Amino acid sequence: MPREPNHLELLVLLAIARLGETAYGVTIRQDIVACTRREVSMAAVYAAIERLDRQRFIQPWWSEPRAERGGRARRQYRLTADGLAWLRRERETTLRMWRSVPSTGRRR
Amino acid sequence: MNAPRLPRRLTGWIAPADLRQALFDDLDEAFVEERRRRGPAGASMWYWRQILAGLLPLIRLRARRALAGLTPRPRITIMHAVLADVRYAIRLLVKAPGFTLPAIVTLALGIGANTAIFTVAWRLILQPLPYPSPDRLVQIWELFETGTVNTVTPGNFHDWQTQAQSFEAIAAYTYFRGTVDLTGSGEPEQLELRYVTAEYTRVFASAPMLGRGLDGRDVAEDGRTVVISESLWRRRFAADPAVLGRTVRLGDLPYQIVGVMPASFQTSAGRVDVWAGMTIRRDPDAHRRAHYLGVVGRLKPGITVEQADDEVKRIAAEAARLYPASNAKLSATVRSLQEQRAATQRAGLAVLTGAAGFVLLIGCANLASLQFVRGVARARELGVRVALGASRLRLIRQLLTESLLLSLLGTGLGVIFGSWLLRAVGRVAPDAIRRAIEAGPDAAVAGVGVALAIVCTLLSATAPAWRATGGASTHLRQRSVSSDRATSRIRTMLVTAEIGLAIVLVIAASLLVLSLVKVLRVDPGFDPRGVLAFDVSLPSERYPGFSDRDRFFKAVFQELSAIPGVTAVCAINEIPFDAEGTMTYVPEGQTQTQAVGALPRNVTPDCFDVLKLRVIRGRSFRAHEAARVGIVTDNFARSAWPGENPIGLRVHLGTETGDLIEIVGVVEDSLQRSLDGRPAPQFYEVMSAVSAFPPSRVLLRTGIAPDSLAPAVRAAVRRVDPLQPVARLRTLDTVVGASVLGRRFDLLVLSSFAITALVLAAVGIYGLLGQVVAQRAGEIGIRLALGATGGSVVRLVMRSAWLSVACGAALGSAGAALASQVLRRFMFGVSPTEPRLYVAAVSVLAAVALVAAWLPARRAARVNPANALK
Numbered sequence: 001m002p003r004e005p006n007h008l009e010l011l012v013l014l015a016i017a018r019l020g021e022t023a024y025g026v027t028i029r030q031d032i033v034a035c036t037r038r039e040v041s042m043a044a045v046y047a048a049i050e051r052l053d054r055q056r057f058i059q060p061w062w063s064e065p066r067a068e069r070g071g072r073a074r075r076q077y078r079l080t081a082d083g084l085a086w087l088r089r090e091r092e093t094t095l096r097m098w099r100s101v102p103s104t105g106r107r108r
Numbered sequence: 109m110n111a112p113r114l115p116r117r118l119t120g121w122i123a124p125a126d127l128r129q130a131l132f133d134d135l136d137e138a139f140v141e142e143r144r145r146r147g148p149a150g151a152s153m154w155y156w157r158q159i160l161a162g163l164l165p166l167i168r169l170r171a172r173r174a175l176a177g178l179t180p181r182p183r184i185t186i187m188h189a190v191l192a193d194v195r196y197a198i199r200l201l202v203k204a205p206g207f208t209l210p211a212i213v214t215l216a217l218g219i220g221a222n223t224a225i226f227t228v229a230w231r232l233i234l235q236p237l238p239y240p241s242p243d244r245l246v247q248i249w250e251l252f253e254t255g256t257v258n259t260v261t262p263g264n265f266h267d268w269q270t271q272a273q274s275f276e277a278i279a280a281y282t283y284f285r286g287t288v289d290l291t292g293s294g295e296p297e298q299l300e301l302r303y304v305t306a307e308y309t310r311v312f313a314s315a316p317m318l319g320r321g322l323d324g325r326d327v328a329e330d331g332r333t334v335v336i337s338e339s340l341w342r343r344r345f346a347a348d349p350a351v352l353g354r355t356v357r358l359g360d361l362p363y364q365i366v367g368v369m370p371a372s373f374q375t376s377a378g379r380v381d382v383w384a385g386m387t388i389r390r391d392p393d394a395h396r397r398a399h400y401l402g403v404v405g406r407l408k409p410g411i412t413v414e415q416a417d418d419e420v421k422r423i424a425a426e427a428a429r430l431y432p433a434s435n436a437k438l439s440a441t442v443r444s445l446q447e448q449r450a451a452t453q454r455a456g457l458a459v460l461t462g463a464a465g466f467v468l469l470i471g472c473a474n475l476a477s478l479q480f481v482r483g484v485a486r487a488r489e490l491g492v493r494v495a496l497g498a499s500r501l502r503l504i505r506q507l508l509t510e511s512l513l514l515s516l517l518g519t520g521l522g523v524i525f526g527s528w529l530l531r532a533v534g535r536v537a538p539d540a541i542r543r544a545i546e547a548g549p550d551a552a553v554a555g556v557g558v559a560l561a562i563v564c565t566l567l568s569a570t571a572p573a574w575r576a577t578g579g580a581s582t583h584l585r586q587r588s589v590s591s592d593r594a595t596s597r598i599r600t601m602l603v604t605a606e607i608g609l610a611i612v613l614v615i616a617a618s619l620l621v622l623s624l625v626k627v628l629r630v631d632p633g634f635d636p637r638g639v640l641a642f643d644v645s646l647p648s649e650r651y652p653g654f655s656d657r658d659r660f661f662k663a664v665f666q667e668l669s670a671i672p673g674v675t676a677v678c679a680i681n682e683i684p685f686d687a688e689g690t691m692t693y694v695p696e697g698q699t700q701t702q703a704v705g706a707l708p709r710n711v712t713p714d715c716f717d718v719l720k721l722r723v724i725r726g727r728s729f730r731a732h733e734a735a736r737v738g739i740v741t742d743n744f745a746r747s748a749w750p751g752e753n754p755i756g757l758r759v760h761l762g763t764e765t766g767d768l769i770e771i772v773g774v775v776e777d778s779l780q781r782s783l784d785g786r787p788a789p790q791f792y793e794v795m796s797a798v799s800a801f802p803p804s805r806v807l808l809r810t811g812i813a814p815d816s817l818a819p820a821v822r823a824a825v826r827r828v829d830p831l832q833p834v835a836r837l838r839t840l841d842t843v844v845g846a847s848v849l850g851r852r853f854d855l856l857v858l859s860s861f862a863i864t865a866l867v868l869a870a871v872g873i874y875g876l877l878g879q880v881v882a883q884r885a886g887e888i889g890i891r892l893a894l895g896a897t898g899g900s901v902v903r904l905v906m907r908s909a910w911l912s913v914a915c916g917a918a919l920g921s922a923g924a925a926l927a928s929q930v931l932r933r934f935m936f937g938v939s940p941t942e943p944r945l946y947v948a949a950v951s952v953l954a955a956v957a958l959v960a961a962w963l964p965a966r967r968a969a970r971v972n973p974a975n976a977l978k
Binding site for chain 2: 029030041068072
């Protein structure tokens with residue numbers, strides 16, 4: 001039984017969803033760092049990607065060969081239908097939970 | 109400026125190979141961006157942090173991968189992978205018929221031979237008897253000091269039944285063949301009858317199909333009830349369920365049918381149509397002298413055969429003390445029925461199973477050899493797959509899947525071939541084996557087929573698959589010569605082994621062929637050609653006395669003699685090769701210890717003319733003998749009165765006090781049991797009012813084919829007595845032939861295995877040289893271009909075969925010398941190490957090998973140098 005994605009995996013998945021066709025290691029990490037304002041290692045991103053891939057939430061694909069990478073292709077990622085469906089479910093669950101949280105909570 | 113090298117190397121060790129490059133490229137891209145934002149030093153710091161923080165996730169990733177490799181992946185299940193493998197394998201096998209067909213045929217031959225033999229062995233040896241708790245069923249025999257077992261006297265049976273504690277039930281039945289005529293509606297028919305005591309059904313605990321089994325009610329003197337067999341029920345009563353309570357006329361007396369026993373109730377001793385009850389009477393004369401009972405028992409739970417054996421031995425010892433006259437030299441023994449059934453067939457089947465195993469081994473060697481070649485041919489394909497990331501295990505799995513598929517195809521074909529083989533040999537098989545064959549294949553046989561397929565796969569494909577997938581990097585290069593050479597070395601060894609195994613089988617088969625030829629050449633003494641035999645029962649109800657029977661025979665002889673082509677007719681109590689009990693004869697003036705055991709033969713006077721037995725001393729029988737006279741065989745005379753002329757001497761029949769009979773002639777010895785046995789002494793006496801063995805068989809000699817007389821013979825007997833069935837009408841030739849059926853069967857099966865082995869070995873040699881030619885095509889082309897003749901090329905190629913043939917022949921001959929020791933008991937008039945045979949077998953194999961090697965060699969000689977060198 002595949003386990004539920006952890007927090008970082010959720011972030012990677014969201015980043016891929018946001019980035020669309022331009023999602024690859026560099027952009028995903030950048031996106032996460034920009035949004036969370038926390039440093040994340042590339043390797044951790046890769047590990048998350050690997051797990052999401054195994055769960056078939058994302059699908060890797062190879063870009064055209066690129067000059068800036070010494071003629072090698074980028075390993076890019078796109079969301080699969082499963083991944084998208086899981087993201088939607090996750091969002092609805094979270095929103096439902098938020099609805100009954102009292103709004104007196106401390107604000108930043 | 110580039111990213112720092114050191115941390116990169118650190119990551120390089122840990123990151124998995126497939127991700128490494130992409131990770132570095134991504135890091136480099138990000139590094140460029142960082143440098144723009146933070147300057148070189150900051151970027152360098154950033155890079156270090158990236159690497160160090162990444163170590164743990166990378167290690168975890170690798171650990172997860174390692175774990176995932178051990179457990180099934182979530183989506184690609186094993187089933188999916190296997191199905192994909194199977195699909196791929198089918199495509200490949202269809203694409204390479206040159207490999208697939210020989211492989212499947214090879215397997216079919218090997219597996220067919222094995223399932224066929226296993227079918228027989230399963231039925232006769234391994235399958236439990238068709239009764240509840242069959243392991244508790246035993247047979248109890250009298251046991252002589254010499255270790256031979258004997259049928260039982262009523263007295264001994266009574267002792268065991270009343271005293272033994274080991275048995276839940278113990279029952280006796282008439283051991284020797286008994287018949288009774290079924291008359292009334294339809295053609296009269298002679299039925300096989302067995303009298304049994306009340307406990308018989310209880311011993312076997314076999315439920316009747318209809319009605320009830322025999323019990324205490326049926327054994328009374330005047331109890332006229334019978335239980336019939338399933339086959340009689342179908343044959344004569346159209347499987348009518350209302351048969352119960354119906355009355356049938358058996359031997360002119362009315363009997364009521366009370367039950368029908370299922371087909372499985374038949375024992376291996378032969379067909380029984382009717383069971384009737386009997387009680388053991390205390391007949392003072394026969395009680396401890398007449399050995400005519402078979403005794404079976406059911407052990408109490410927890411009692412072993414050995415314990416029961418001890419107990420009956422104790423009872424027998426007590427009997428020996430109480431009745432020294434009859435029991436002094438008699439002990440008793442208990443044997444498991446299952447074991448007993450197996451024992452008679454085990455030796456022959458063991459040999460055939462061994463031979464079938466050889467065929468399978470040869471087949472596997474061939475298959476392995478084919479696989480090696482295929483491995484070389486597929487080196488490119490496998491290399492590409494390795495380059496694309498397939499693991500060695502993955503490739504081996506693929507190759508094994510292919511082999512398993514092949515094996516299963518081969519098994520399917522093999523089972524068909526095996527059942528065909530069985531049907532073919534079934535026609536000449538001895539009774540017990542034929543019954544086993546006719547029962548048809550069952551789940552056990554299919555299971556063994558599949559098991560064999562798996563064994564074949566493992567034997568023939570593991571090593572080639574291991575080799576073919578090793579050293580993947582070399583596969584993509586030009587075909588590596590050294591790996592080819594190693595492969596062909598292994599194949600040479602395989603072919604050598606095949607030749608050796610084939611030689612063993614060929615020699616074993618020819619030993620049996622030679623034995624059979626010698627046996628068939630044996631002159632039985634009498635002349636069975638042109639003799640027809642049949643049985644008549646002459647029930648005592650219609651033929652109470654000697655004169656009635658005499659009248660019947662005289663009338664029948666008159667009718668039979670009138671049939672054109674019939675030259676002589678006689679009646680006899682037992683025909684040759686159908687003989688059972690012997691009788692003792694005590695020469696006058698000697699004691700019981702000098703008694704001669706001989707087959708009693710009560711005949712009508714023309715008997716020696718019918719059998720063409722020469723009277724070598726004295727005279728033959730006259731039509732009317734004034735006194736009771738006998739004629740003995742030469743070996744009888746020699747053992748009773750060594751060096752004396754027996755004419756005019758007298759013998760007591762049975763015991764020292766028995767009737768005295770004068771010897772008037774000596775007839776030549778003749779075989780009476782089997783062609784490979786020794787002549788049994790015989791004592792001939794003319795049928796008379798006092799003779800103890802009334803004739804019930806008629807023999808007639810004709811100048812024409814005896815089979816064609818059957819309708820005329822039946823009509824002749826019907827004219828004399830319409831109620832008298834003509835039973836077991838057969839030629840004496842068939843009776844004699846039946847004695848070599850077992851030998852013929854073993855021979856036929858073993859020969860077919862030997863031929864199969866030869867063919868497989870030839871295919872092996874052919875394949876090996878074919879590969880040699882393919883490998884050396886370039887070299888051969890150069891030789892031809894430089895002026896080598898076709899002949900020298902043929903020699904060159906064939907040279908690579910001679911070593912395997914020579915080694916194989918030497919090993920095979922040695923193996924055959926060992927194997928022939930096992931065959932000793934099946935051989936007749938042949939030495940197991942007959943040198944001519946070995947030379948012949950090796951020559952045959954060499955000739956076959958020569959042809960198999962010559963075909964590819966010729967192809968090599970025709971290589972076009974221009975093509976080969978391209």
